[in-house]
Amino acid sequence: MAYYYRGILYWMDGEPDNARACFRSAQLEDSAADDQQYSSDYVLLDYLDGLASVKLAGDGNDAFQRAERLCKRFAKPPPYNKDANVLFFLEFGPGPIKYAGGEYGEELHIRVASSPVLAAVIKVDGQAIRVDPYDDLDFQATTRGGRVMDHVLANKAVFKSTTDAVGNAAIVGGLIAASADRRDPEIGLGIAAAGLIAKIVSANTTPKADTRTWDNLPHYLSFAQMQLPPGQHTATVEFLDRSGQPMSNLTKTININVPADKSDKVVFVSDTSITPQNI
Incomplete structure (x- = not known):
């Protein structure tokens, strides 16, 4: 996940080439899964790899096809829009937590929780885009397998x-x-x-499992792209519960200043983000 977040930061700084390198490194990190059917199986990492290539006037088709093949649990991501200049990175729901088990605490276990949020809707300038998950971190954590x-x-x-x-x-x-x-x-x-x-x-033999973990990881990762004219825009992000209804206590307002130089405006939104945000 560190490479994923670094990729977002690079893209925020106007460096999609370095962002792409981070997304590829993150996918490579996931190739160490014990069961090869779960190796390098993040949908969003391949999708963003291809999008960055398109933004750099390259061919992102191979990465897009890999992302499509990996979409076995959620909806497939949309085709790339090279003219989209506002990129929304969304995350929501409680993520996985490590804990120790076994007689001596030597066994590493993953605690997963059901997410009250299953999707989001982005509303801006009369447009409304539903954003469904592309990756499930609880699934990733429980299928990665053990370490040496x-x-x-x-x-x-x-x-x-x-x-x-x-x-x-x-x-x-x-x-x-x-x-x-x-x-x-x-x-x-x-x-x-x-x-x-x-x-x-x-x-004096201490076989305790390493339960250090990020305590703020999300359950789901998602992404949306949008084309907006330069200038100020106000976006509203509504997080939807299991019945598809907005959870009003989680609604976020983001004031976005889209640059006129055709560079991408990157917006990161979590169901735990502060609101309003000025970007």
Whole structure:
């Protein structure tokens, strides 16, 4: 996601070439999924890759076709409009959160929540565009698969439980042996000491999963493009609930100043954004 947001920032700064490089890097990062059917499967990353190419007077057809093929869960994105000069990046809904599970907290789990927002509508100058999701971050988080470190942590958990069990057995067995042979208890005490060492090693083995995460990621990513004349425009973004009704408490107002130099105006809107915004 870091590359995705960097791409948006580059486009805001008038650098669609660097934005495209970031979107490609983000898609490459996703190629490490354990199950290859989920490898590099962000629709929006390929779509934006192609759009940036079109904006740079290149051919974005291959990227557009890849994006279309990846649209298995949501509606397909529209054809590119090279004359669109206002680009809306939208996100909404609560995103995935990591948490630890297992006996020692060694298992990494993903908590997902249902999104109360399923779509949005952008209204400006008498135009109204419905914006549906293109990517689901909860789906991405739960299909990416484990890392090498997750297997290391699993092995550490096995080692911890094994050394703890061995330590318990050695301490008990050693003390019993020492008490049974009062004339020569050293062997039993040695076994008990070895058990104590095993317990110490077990106690110092920490197989806890890495649950560090962004706590403000969205559930859904989306995008819309629009052609507006230069000058001031006021856009309203309504977020729609599961029944398709606007959620009035989430409605955003954005005052947009479209430049006259034909450069793109990039607008980033979240259901948690402040309102109004002046861009």
